[in-house]
């Protein structure tokens with residue numbers, strides 16, 4: 001893989017990846033340079049719409065990964081001491097360059113990940129918002145001061161970076177999730193080693209080209225590639241002080257345990273099973289449109305997808321209308337105009353989705369819309385699954401218990417809002433949820449009683465803007481501080497508290513004071 005900069009008609013630089021046969025591999029980004037890995041071990045990256053191999057992603061060698069950490073360590077020595085305003089200036093430039101290139105990054109995302117172009121633009125934009133928020137970090141870096149804590153004595157706190165940090169990202173948001181990580185980490189004064197998902201490294205590589213263009217010094221952000229070995233390297237490397245992870249439960253629990261055992265600060269955003277509760281008093285048109293969009297958009301591969309609908313009382317009479325809406329969604333390659341959902345990420349993922357649907361049917365669920373045997377003309381080798389709806393689902397079925405991560409909506413029916421709340425609170429995940437109602441008291445009760453971190457009221461995908469934090473809880477999160485916002489800032493910083501005594505004429509003590517100072 002190579003990132004090529006094109007100057008077009010005197011317009012500002014554009015960035016585009018070249019997938020020519022002469023450059024079939026994805027490079028690393030170390031010390032401000034794109035470097036070819038010397039490994040002989042590569043992971044083929046397939047276009048999910050065609051199954052063609054579009055690049056080969058290296059499993060970087062141990063010495064290459066160590067080089068990336070050494071570069072980040074060297075860079076930290078100066079970057080950690082730069083003024084907050086000079087870091088901010090780089091972020092302003094970075095912001096402007098990303099903004100000018102949203103379309104180019106989106107094309108790459110569609111090619112590698114499969115989502116539709118318009119959805120891919122949203123992926124970039126939601127990450128860009130975190131870059132924009134990072135520009136306000138200098139004001140968060142102000143410490144606290146109490147003068148005269150004792151006679152002639154003052155105490156103040158300094159908010160400081162941690163050093164070298166690392167980010168490990170999933171496949172489903174190739175731009176947004178790396179952008180949750182390195183812009184905040186670096187604006188706080190840290191350096192970072194990023195390991196993008198081996199299934200979608202291209203957007204991260206384009207962002208690195210843009211960081212260079214913005215004037216970011218070499219080594220502040222480095223990118224390595226690989227799978228388990230790269231993750232183990234990050235968890236074990238003594239120079240790395242903190243690890244940000246987003247991905248599956250299996251990897252998240254493992255990373256939290258392994259990196260934590262090595263004394264690192266860790267934040268892990270993991271799986272989800274997001275329930276949308278539909279009350280019979282809801283605005284039917286809006287609710288069904290929102291439900292269909294949030295269940296099937298991005299082929300259901302969003303951590304905030306509404307993958308479970310809970311119909312309360314008479315609301316379950318709306319299911320046939322929901323099916324009609326889902327049928328209207330167009331499945332196609334992500335770059336084809338008019339496509340509503342593209343392929344899922346891999347053949348294995350498609351099979352897993354099929355198997356979970358089948359297990360639901362075997363356990364007694366009804367498949368009222370079956371997208372399993374869909375073919376897309378011109379893209380017969382793609383990993384497509386059409387919108388699928390299972391009704392009569394029960395909480396003990398695998399299709400309910402597992403994070404399907406595909407365009408499958410499982411539907412349950414309950415009699416009361418209390419039952420809906422209990423169902424959701426009994427589910428191990430706490431990522432996102434939404435209630436659809438026109439009754440303020442119902443909405444208020446839901447917000448107060450639900451044990452989930454991101455809650456929507458008539459909002460299907462309540463991903464908070466970056467002045468807030470992304471606050472998934474329970475089985476969806478491990479750690480103390482969440483991603484972005486004030487919590488993200490806290491994750492990437494530490495506090496030093498200084499107590500100082502300055503006295504014009506010092507009193508000479510006749511004897512050492514051995515009692516605990518009470519600062520009176």
Ligand code: NAD
Nearest residue numbers: 169170171196197227231246247248251269270271272303
């Ligand atoms: P994944 O866990 O397979 O991969 C994420 C990262 O971990 C990758 O960089 C990968 O190389 C590494 N990895 C994978 N398996 C590993 C293992 N066994 N040990 C160590 N490292 C491993 O996740 P994915 O399939 O890329 O992403 C989808 C998952 O991410 C879904 O479960 C989704 O719910 C979750 N997700 C959560 C959020 C959130 O904010 N809660 C956001 C996006 C995605």
